[in-house]
Amino acid sequence: MAKLTNYSFLAGALIMVSSAVGCGGNQQSGGGNFASASLRVLVLNPSAGTVQVSVDGTMVSSNLPYKGDTGYVSIKTPGGQLSMAPSNSVTVAPFTEPLDLAPNSHNTFLLDGWAHFNSSSSLMADDNTPAPNSAAKLRILDVSLSVIRDIYLLPAGSTPSGTPLVALSAFNTSTPYQTLAPGSYEVFVTRTGTTQVLFDSGPISLAAGQNRTFVIFSDCQPNTCDFNVLTSLMLADLN
Secondary structure (H helix, E strand, O other), X not given: OOOOOOOOOOOOOXXXXXXXXOOOOEEEEOOEEEEEEEEEXXXXXXHHOOEEXXXXXXXXXXXXXXXXXXXXXXXXXXXXXXXXXXXXOOOOOOEEEEEOOOOOOEEEXXXXXXXXXXXXXXXXXXXXXXXXXXXXXXXXXXXXXXXXXXXXXXXXXXXXXXXXXXXEOOOOEEOOOEEEXXXXXXXXXXXXXXXXXXXEOOOEEEOOOOEEEEEEEEOOOOOOOOOOOEEEEEXXXXX
C-alpha cells in the first residue's frame, strides 16, 4: 500500500494514491546485508528553489530543480531515510523523513505545493511489473491546484465524449494503472460534467512493455500561479 507523508497540507487537501509492487533486491552497507527498495524523488514545488536530496545519508542530487526527478535510487528498508534541503528554506523548510518501504518495491516521493499554500508531499508505490501480452501501462496523477475536473484517456486524435475515465477532485489524486495496447493516446482534462477542454496532452506514445506515470500539475512560478493553467510531464516507471 502507498504511504503518505505530508508537510503543511494545502487547505482542505486530501491525498489519495494508488499502489503497486515492483521488483528490487538486497544491498550491502557497512559490510552487512539489508533489504532494499527503490525511491524516486520528484520536485513540483516551484517555490522550493533547487533541492539537495540525500538518501540514507548519501547525496543523490545537489540541486534538483523544479520539475526534476532523481530517477530510482536504492534505499534501505526498514530504516531508510530521505533528507531534502530546498534552497528557498524560508518557504519550504528542510526536513529528514524516515521511510519504511516494502522490500523490493519501487516508490515515488513527491514534493509539491506552492508559495502561500506552503508545501505538501506524498509517497506513492509505483508499478514496475510488465503488463501481460506485450501491453503497456499508464497511470494519470493529478497534482494541480485547481478544482474538480474530469479526466479522459482516449486514442490520439479523439475528442472528449461519453463517460470520463475518472473525476479527480482531491489534490494529489491518481488513477489506477490502465493496461493499454501499444499505440498513441491522448489525455484530456475537462471542466467537471462537461466536455469543455481545459488541458490536452497531445499524442502520447506507449510502446510494448512500458509503464508510465503521466503527471498533470498547475504551471506555477515561484511567486505567481494561475491554478487553472495546466502542464504535464511523464515519468518512466518501467522501460
